[in-house]
Amino acid sequence: MSVGHYYGMCHRHIGRAVEIRTHDGRIHRGIIHRVSRDRVFLQPLGRPRNLGGFGYGGWGWGFGAGIALGFIASFAVLSFFFW
Known part of the structure; x- marks a missing residue:
């Protein structure tokens, strides 16, 4: 598949939970947050990890x-039953 094909698929599914497998065998699961011309950015599934303690939460993931x-x-594209 071409880069343009994956760009279109990712752009159509912004805000949806997806699973992306790369050529090196890694599996990435998350919600598509943003798509640029050459990259897709995922928000991890599940709750954010707390670093522990008041004031150490930072500004998000x-x-x-x-x-x-x-x-x-x-x-x-992942279904809601995955969660």
Whole structure:
């Protein structure tokens, strides 16, 4: 599949829970937060981890470097029964 194909699929499913498998065998599960021309950014499923203690929560989960669209091997939309 081409990068353009995965870009369109990811963009259509913003806000949905997905599972993305990359060419190196890693599996990423999360809710699509944002899609750029070359990356997809996921919000992890489940509750955020608390670092413990008052005032150590930070400003949310934060989002990493994202998953390169050219590195995606498979893409699946998850149902709500997965949660």
